[in-house]
Amino acid sequence: MVKTSELPAFRRPLTNDPTGSYTLPARYYTDPAIFEREKTAIFYRTWHYLGHRSQVANPGDYVTGRVADQRVFALRGRDGLLRGFYNTCRHRGHHLLTGAGNVALxxxxxxxxxAYDTEGQLRSARNCDHLKDFRKEDFGLPTIRIEEFCGLLFANLDPKAAPMGEIFVDLAADLRARVPAIETMKLARDFAFGGPSIKANWKVVVDNFVECYHCTPSHPAFAEILDMSKYRQDDHGLWSRQLGVRTQANRTIYDIAADDPMQDAGFWFMWPTTTINYLPGKSEINVSTIVPQGHEASGFVGHQYSPTGEVDESRFDYIANILGVEDKDLCESVQEGLHSLGFDQGRIVADKARSGISEHALHRFHLLVREALDA
Ligand code: FES
Ligand SMILES: [Fe+2]
Structure with missing residues:
Protein backbone atom coordinates (compact mmCIF):
# COMPACT_ATOMS: atom_id res chain seq x y z
CA MET A 1 0.00 0.00 0.00
CA VAL A 2 1.37 3.42 -0.96
CA LYS A 3 1.24 5.97 1.83
CA THR A 4 0.27 9.54 1.02
CA SER A 5 3.85 10.64 1.49
CA GLU A 6 4.87 8.22 -1.24
CA LEU A 7 2.47 9.53 -3.86
CA PRO A 8 4.35 10.79 -6.91
CA ALA A 9 5.46 14.39 -6.70
CA PHE A 10 3.72 16.96 -8.85
CA ARG A 11 6.54 18.67 -10.68
CA ARG A 12 3.95 21.01 -12.13
CA PRO A 13 0.75 22.04 -10.35
CA LEU A 14 -2.72 20.57 -10.71
CA THR A 15 -4.42 23.83 -9.79
CA ASN A 16 -8.06 24.54 -9.04
CA ASP A 17 -8.18 26.85 -12.06
CA PRO A 18 -8.34 24.55 -15.09
CA THR A 19 -6.82 27.17 -17.38
CA GLY A 20 -3.61 27.14 -15.32
CA SER A 21 -3.47 23.45 -14.56
CA TYR A 22 -1.38 20.46 -15.50
CA THR A 23 -2.63 16.87 -15.62
CA LEU A 24 -1.96 14.09 -13.12
CA PRO A 25 1.64 12.83 -13.32
CA ALA A 26 2.22 9.87 -15.62
CA ARG A 27 3.00 7.54 -12.70
CA TYR A 28 -0.62 7.77 -11.61
CA TYR A 29 -1.43 5.77 -14.73
CA THR A 30 1.45 3.31 -14.75
CA ASP A 31 2.28 2.40 -11.14
CA PRO A 32 0.64 -0.76 -9.77
CA ALA A 33 0.96 0.65 -6.22
CA ILE A 34 -1.21 3.63 -7.19
CA PHE A 35 -3.84 1.26 -8.56
CA GLU A 36 -3.78 -0.73 -5.31
CA ARG A 37 -4.41 2.47 -3.41
CA GLU A 38 -7.23 3.45 -5.79
CA LYS A 39 -9.05 0.22 -5.02
CA THR A 40 -9.67 1.23 -1.39
CA ALA A 41 -9.61 5.02 -1.82
CA ILE A 42 -11.94 5.12 -4.84
CA PHE A 43 -13.47 1.85 -6.07
CA TYR A 44 -14.55 0.18 -2.84
CA ARG A 45 -16.43 3.25 -1.64
CA THR A 46 -18.21 4.59 -4.76
CA TRP A 47 -21.21 3.63 -6.88
CA HIS A 48 -20.67 1.39 -9.91
CA TYR A 49 -23.18 0.55 -12.62
CA LEU A 50 -24.38 -3.07 -12.89
CA GLY A 51 -27.49 -3.21 -15.05
CA HIS A 52 -31.13 -2.17 -15.37
CA ARG A 53 -34.20 -2.83 -13.25
CA SER A 54 -35.78 -4.70 -16.18
CA GLN A 55 -33.11 -7.40 -15.75
CA VAL A 56 -34.17 -8.13 -12.16
CA ALA A 57 -37.94 -7.77 -12.42
CA ASN A 58 -38.81 -11.25 -11.13
CA PRO A 59 -37.83 -13.26 -8.03
CA GLY A 60 -34.59 -15.13 -8.74
CA ASP A 61 -33.46 -12.67 -11.45
CA TYR A 62 -29.84 -11.55 -11.14
CA VAL A 63 -27.13 -9.51 -12.82
CA THR A 64 -23.41 -9.88 -12.17
CA GLY A 65 -20.70 -7.27 -12.48
CA ARG A 66 -17.39 -6.08 -11.13
CA VAL A 67 -16.17 -3.30 -8.92
CA ALA A 68 -12.51 -3.20 -9.95
CA ASP A 69 -11.28 -6.70 -8.96
CA GLN A 70 -14.36 -7.55 -6.87
CA ARG A 71 -17.01 -9.82 -8.40
CA VAL A 72 -20.52 -8.88 -7.29
CA PHE A 73 -24.13 -9.54 -8.16
CA ALA A 74 -27.58 -8.13 -7.52
CA LEU A 75 -30.44 -10.59 -7.09
CA ARG A 76 -34.14 -10.23 -6.44
CA GLY A 77 -35.11 -12.55 -3.61
CA ARG A 78 -38.23 -14.69 -3.44
CA ASP A 79 -39.42 -12.13 -0.91
CA GLY A 80 -39.30 -9.49 -3.66
CA LEU A 81 -36.34 -7.54 -2.24
CA LEU A 82 -33.34 -6.66 -4.35
CA ARG A 83 -30.05 -7.44 -2.60
CA GLY A 84 -26.38 -7.26 -3.50
CA PHE A 85 -23.73 -9.88 -2.69
CA TYR A 86 -20.09 -10.64 -3.30
CA ASN A 87 -20.04 -13.20 -6.07
CA THR A 88 -17.79 -15.57 -4.15
CA CYS A 89 -18.65 -18.89 -2.53
CA ARG A 90 -17.96 -19.21 1.21
CA HIS A 91 -16.55 -22.74 0.76
CA ARG A 92 -13.35 -22.06 -1.19
CA GLY A 93 -14.00 -18.87 -3.15
CA HIS A 94 -15.28 -19.96 -6.56
CA HIS A 95 -17.65 -17.54 -8.28
CA LEU A 96 -21.33 -18.35 -7.89
CA LEU A 97 -23.02 -16.75 -10.90
CA THR A 98 -22.06 -15.57 -14.36
CA GLY A 99 -23.71 -13.08 -16.74
CA ALA A 100 -27.37 -12.50 -15.97
CA GLY A 101 -30.35 -14.79 -15.59
CA ASN A 102 -32.64 -16.44 -13.03
CA VAL A 103 -31.58 -18.84 -10.28
CA ALA A 104 -35.07 -20.20 -9.54
CA LEU A 105 -34.83 -21.35 -5.90
CA ALA A 115 -26.43 -23.91 -2.33
CA TYR A 116 -27.63 -20.56 -0.98
CA ASP A 117 -31.20 -19.29 -0.95
CA THR A 118 -32.14 -16.06 -2.69
CA GLU A 119 -31.62 -14.14 0.55
CA GLY A 120 -28.00 -15.33 0.69
CA GLN A 121 -28.33 -17.93 3.46
CA LEU A 122 -26.45 -21.21 3.04
CA ARG A 123 -29.05 -23.97 2.76
CA SER A 124 -27.16 -27.00 1.55
CA ALA A 125 -23.51 -28.05 1.93
CA ARG A 126 -22.70 -31.64 0.93
CA ASN A 127 -20.95 -33.86 3.49
CA CYS A 128 -20.70 -31.08 6.07
CA ASP A 129 -23.11 -32.38 8.74
CA HIS A 130 -20.33 -34.20 10.66
CA LEU A 131 -17.89 -31.23 10.62
CA LYS A 132 -16.87 -29.94 14.01
CA ASP A 133 -18.63 -26.70 14.94
CA PHE A 134 -19.99 -26.26 11.43
CA ARG A 135 -23.12 -24.13 11.34
CA LYS A 136 -24.68 -23.21 8.02
CA GLU A 137 -25.79 -19.87 9.43
CA ASP A 138 -22.13 -18.85 9.76
CA PHE A 139 -21.64 -19.14 5.99
CA GLY A 140 -24.21 -16.76 4.52
CA LEU A 141 -23.12 -14.47 1.69
CA PRO A 142 -21.86 -11.04 2.78
CA THR A 143 -24.04 -8.30 1.34
CA ILE A 144 -23.18 -5.11 -0.54
CA ARG A 145 -25.28 -2.01 -1.19
CA ILE A 146 -27.48 -1.87 -4.29
CA GLU A 147 -29.39 1.23 -5.36
CA GLU A 148 -31.65 1.97 -8.26
CA PHE A 149 -31.10 5.33 -9.93
CA CYS A 150 -33.37 6.24 -12.87
CA GLY A 151 -34.01 2.54 -13.39
CA LEU A 152 -30.28 1.74 -13.44
CA LEU A 153 -28.75 -0.55 -10.80
CA PHE A 154 -25.60 0.45 -8.96
CA ALA A 155 -23.42 -1.41 -6.46
CA ASN A 156 -21.38 0.03 -3.61
CA LEU A 157 -19.11 -2.00 -1.31
CA ASP A 158 -19.13 0.68 1.39
CA PRO A 159 -22.02 0.27 3.86
CA LYS A 160 -21.58 3.90 4.90
CA ALA A 161 -21.60 5.44 1.42
CA ALA A 162 -24.00 8.33 0.90
CA PRO A 163 -27.08 7.49 -1.21
CA MET A 164 -26.83 8.29 -4.90
CA GLY A 165 -29.62 10.87 -4.79
CA GLU A 166 -27.58 12.90 -2.30
CA ILE A 167 -24.35 12.98 -4.24
CA PHE A 168 -25.52 13.10 -7.86
CA VAL A 169 -27.52 16.27 -7.33
CA ASP A 170 -29.95 17.17 -10.17
CA LEU A 171 -28.75 14.29 -12.36
CA ALA A 172 -31.91 12.18 -12.14
CA ALA A 173 -34.09 15.05 -13.38
CA ASP A 174 -31.69 15.73 -16.24
CA LEU A 175 -31.59 12.08 -17.34
CA ARG A 176 -35.37 11.71 -17.18
CA ALA A 177 -35.86 14.93 -19.17
CA ARG A 178 -33.51 13.86 -21.97
CA VAL A 179 -34.20 10.12 -21.96
CA PRO A 180 -37.86 9.87 -20.87
CA ALA A 181 -37.92 6.11 -21.34
CA ILE A 182 -34.80 5.46 -19.25
CA GLU A 183 -36.68 3.64 -16.50
CA THR A 184 -38.77 1.45 -18.80
CA MET A 185 -36.18 0.55 -21.42
CA LYS A 186 -35.48 -3.07 -22.25
CA LEU A 187 -32.13 -4.76 -22.64
CA ALA A 188 -31.07 -5.03 -26.27
CA ARG A 189 -27.57 -6.45 -25.88
CA ASP A 190 -24.46 -6.60 -23.75
CA PHE A 191 -21.76 -4.41 -25.17
CA ALA A 192 -18.04 -3.85 -24.58
CA PHE A 193 -16.92 -0.54 -26.09
CA GLY A 194 -13.54 -0.92 -27.78
CA GLY A 195 -13.65 -4.72 -27.43
CA PRO A 196 -13.12 -6.91 -24.37
CA SER A 197 -9.93 -5.18 -23.25
CA ILE A 198 -8.40 -1.76 -23.81
CA LYS A 199 -4.72 -1.75 -22.97
CA ALA A 200 -4.88 1.41 -20.90
CA ASN A 201 -5.27 2.43 -17.27
CA TRP A 202 -8.91 3.05 -16.33
CA LYS A 203 -8.26 6.79 -15.94
CA VAL A 204 -7.04 7.06 -19.53
CA VAL A 205 -10.42 5.69 -20.61
CA VAL A 206 -12.26 8.19 -18.39
CA ASP A 207 -10.06 11.08 -19.58
CA ASN A 208 -10.93 10.19 -23.15
CA PHE A 209 -14.66 9.96 -22.42
CA VAL A 210 -15.01 13.27 -20.60
CA GLU A 211 -13.54 15.54 -23.27
CA CYS A 212 -14.45 16.21 -26.88
CA TYR A 213 -11.35 18.23 -27.74
CA HIS A 214 -10.34 15.09 -29.62
CA CYS A 215 -13.62 14.58 -31.48
CA THR A 216 -13.02 16.59 -34.63
CA PRO A 217 -9.45 15.39 -35.33
CA SER A 218 -9.95 11.80 -34.16
CA HIS A 219 -13.60 10.97 -34.98
CA PRO A 220 -14.30 12.41 -38.44
CA ALA A 221 -17.66 10.61 -38.83
CA PHE A 222 -18.77 11.75 -35.35
CA ALA A 223 -18.02 15.35 -36.33
CA GLU A 224 -20.33 14.91 -39.34
CA ILE A 225 -23.17 13.63 -37.18
CA LEU A 226 -22.90 16.40 -34.57
CA ASP A 227 -22.41 20.11 -35.12
CA MET A 228 -19.23 20.66 -33.14
CA SER A 229 -19.76 24.44 -33.14
CA LYS A 230 -22.82 23.88 -30.95
CA TYR A 231 -21.31 21.16 -28.75
CA ARG A 232 -21.23 22.01 -25.05
CA GLN A 233 -20.15 20.52 -21.79
CA ASP A 234 -21.14 21.07 -18.15
CA ASP A 235 -19.39 20.01 -14.99
CA HIS A 236 -21.52 19.33 -11.90
CA GLY A 237 -18.88 18.05 -9.51
CA LEU A 238 -19.42 14.29 -9.30
CA TRP A 239 -21.08 14.19 -12.70
CA SER A 240 -20.57 15.91 -16.01
CA ARG A 241 -22.48 16.08 -19.25
CA GLN A 242 -21.79 16.71 -22.91
CA LEU A 243 -24.57 17.70 -25.28
CA GLY A 244 -24.51 17.76 -29.06
CA VAL A 245 -26.97 18.80 -31.75
CA ARG A 246 -27.06 16.86 -35.00
CA THR A 247 -25.90 18.43 -38.23
CA GLN A 248 -28.23 18.52 -41.19
CA ALA A 249 -25.77 16.66 -43.40
CA ASN A 250 -27.48 14.70 -46.16
CA ARG A 251 -25.45 11.62 -45.55
CA THR A 252 -23.99 10.55 -42.28
CA ILE A 253 -22.30 7.29 -41.41
CA TYR A 254 -25.66 5.83 -40.40
CA ASP A 255 -29.07 7.17 -41.40
CA ILE A 256 -30.85 9.63 -39.12
CA ALA A 257 -34.45 10.51 -40.04
CA ALA A 258 -35.98 13.93 -39.38
CA ASP A 259 -38.68 12.29 -37.30
CA ASP A 260 -36.38 10.05 -35.25
CA PRO A 261 -37.02 10.61 -31.54
CA MET A 262 -33.42 11.54 -30.74
CA GLN A 263 -32.20 14.55 -32.71
CA ASP A 264 -29.40 15.38 -30.35
CA ALA A 265 -26.75 13.52 -28.34
CA GLY A 266 -25.97 13.27 -24.65
CA PHE A 267 -22.96 11.83 -22.84
CA TRP A 268 -22.98 11.69 -19.05
CA PHE A 269 -20.15 10.71 -16.75
CA MET A 270 -20.80 9.69 -13.15
CA TRP A 271 -17.77 9.55 -10.84
CA PRO A 272 -15.83 7.36 -10.95
CA THR A 273 -16.64 4.87 -13.74
CA THR A 274 -20.16 5.14 -15.17
CA THR A 275 -21.05 6.47 -18.61
CA ILE A 276 -24.51 6.94 -20.10
CA ASN A 277 -24.89 8.09 -23.66
CA TYR A 278 -27.01 8.31 -26.75
CA LEU A 279 -26.44 9.41 -30.32
CA PRO A 280 -29.05 10.85 -32.73
CA GLY A 281 -31.52 8.41 -34.25
CA LYS A 282 -33.89 5.83 -32.84
CA SER A 283 -34.50 5.83 -29.12
CA GLU A 284 -31.64 3.89 -27.53
CA ILE A 285 -29.05 4.37 -24.80
CA ASN A 286 -25.74 2.82 -23.89
CA VAL A 287 -24.81 2.52 -20.23
CA SER A 288 -21.36 1.27 -19.29
CA THR A 289 -18.82 1.02 -16.53
CA ILE A 290 -15.06 1.12 -16.81
CA VAL A 291 -13.64 -1.93 -15.07
CA PRO A 292 -9.88 -1.98 -14.43
CA GLN A 293 -8.21 -5.21 -15.51
CA GLY A 294 -5.09 -4.53 -13.47
CA HIS A 295 -3.32 -1.18 -13.67
CA GLU A 296 -2.75 -1.04 -17.42
CA ALA A 297 -5.87 -2.56 -18.99
CA SER A 298 -9.57 -1.85 -18.76
CA GLY A 299 -12.89 -3.21 -19.89
CA PHE A 300 -15.50 -0.64 -20.94
CA VAL A 301 -18.50 -2.89 -20.46
CA GLY A 302 -22.23 -2.44 -20.28
CA HIS A 303 -25.47 -2.65 -22.16
CA GLN A 304 -27.60 -1.13 -24.86
CA TYR A 305 -31.23 -0.45 -24.05
CA SER A 306 -34.20 0.64 -26.14
CA PRO A 307 -37.96 0.85 -25.59
CA THR A 308 -38.50 -2.38 -27.54
CA GLY A 309 -35.25 -4.24 -26.94
CA GLU A 310 -34.35 -3.72 -30.63
CA VAL A 311 -31.49 -1.50 -31.74
CA ASP A 312 -30.54 0.27 -34.96
CA GLU A 313 -27.91 -2.12 -36.32
CA SER A 314 -26.29 0.48 -38.60
CA ARG A 315 -25.73 2.82 -35.66
CA PHE A 316 -24.47 -0.07 -33.55
CA ASP A 317 -22.07 -1.02 -36.31
CA TYR A 318 -20.70 2.54 -36.26
CA ILE A 319 -20.35 2.63 -32.46
CA ALA A 320 -18.80 -0.83 -32.18
CA ASN A 321 -16.58 -0.96 -35.24
CA ILE A 322 -15.56 2.63 -35.89
CA LEU A 323 -16.07 4.91 -32.87
CA GLY A 324 -15.06 2.26 -30.33
CA VAL A 325 -11.98 1.25 -32.30
CA GLU A 326 -10.92 4.87 -32.73
CA ASP A 327 -11.18 5.49 -28.98
CA LYS A 328 -9.44 2.23 -28.08
CA ASP A 329 -6.50 3.15 -30.34
CA LEU A 330 -6.30 6.63 -28.81
CA CYS A 331 -6.29 5.25 -25.26
CA GLU A 332 -3.69 2.58 -26.01
CA SER A 333 -1.35 5.07 -27.65
CA VAL A 334 -1.69 7.39 -24.65
CA GLN A 335 -0.91 4.53 -22.25
CA GLU A 336 2.30 3.84 -24.11
CA GLY A 337 3.12 7.56 -24.08
CA LEU A 338 2.66 7.70 -20.31
CA HIS A 339 5.73 5.45 -20.07
CA SER A 340 7.78 7.77 -22.27
CA LEU A 341 10.87 9.26 -20.66
CA GLY A 342 9.87 12.41 -22.54
CA PHE A 343 6.48 12.82 -20.86
CA ASP A 344 5.29 13.40 -17.31
CA GLN A 345 2.42 15.86 -17.03
CA GLY A 346 0.35 17.31 -19.86
CA ARG A 347 -1.53 20.59 -19.91
CA ILE A 348 -5.28 20.87 -19.32
CA VAL A 349 -6.76 22.75 -22.27
CA ALA A 350 -9.79 24.51 -20.82
CA ASP A 351 -11.50 27.77 -21.70
CA LYS A 352 -13.43 30.18 -19.54
CA ALA A 353 -16.50 29.87 -21.75
CA ARG A 354 -16.49 26.13 -21.01
CA SER A 355 -16.99 25.39 -24.67
CA GLY A 356 -17.60 21.96 -26.14
CA ILE A 357 -13.88 21.41 -26.68
CA SER A 358 -12.83 22.61 -23.22
CA GLU A 359 -11.26 19.98 -20.96
CA HIS A 360 -12.78 21.24 -17.72
CA ALA A 361 -14.58 17.95 -16.95
CA LEU A 362 -11.27 16.13 -17.38
CA HIS A 363 -9.73 18.63 -14.98
CA ARG A 364 -12.50 17.95 -12.46
CA PHE A 365 -11.83 14.22 -12.76
CA HIS A 366 -8.14 14.73 -12.00
CA LEU A 367 -8.99 16.85 -8.95
CA LEU A 368 -11.34 14.11 -7.69
CA VAL A 369 -8.71 11.40 -8.15
CA ARG A 370 -6.06 13.43 -6.30
CA GLU A 371 -8.47 14.33 -3.52
CA ALA A 372 -9.49 10.68 -3.04
CA LEU A 373 -5.89 9.46 -2.99
CA ASP A 374 -4.76 12.21 -0.64
CA ALA A 375 -7.51 11.53 1.88
S1 FES B 1 -16.14 -23.32 -3.77
FE1 FES B 1 -18.27 -23.25 -3.84
S2 FES B 1 -18.92 -25.21 -3.21
FE2 FES B 1 -16.76 -25.28 -3.12
FE1 LIG C 1 -13.62 9.60 -28.45
Missing part, protein backbone atom coordinates in the same frame (compact mmCIF):
# COMPACT_ATOMS: atom_id res chain seq x y z
CA UNK A 106 -31.14 -21.57 -5.10
CA UNK A 107 -27.77 -20.05 -5.98
CA UNK A 108 -25.73 -23.21 -6.50
CA UNK A 109 -21.96 -22.95 -6.63
CA UNK A 110 -20.61 -24.66 -9.79
CA UNK A 111 -17.57 -26.03 -7.92
CA UNK A 112 -18.86 -28.31 -5.10
CA UNK A 113 -22.55 -27.36 -5.19
CA UNK A 114 -23.00 -25.48 -1.95
Missing amino acids: FITCPYHAW
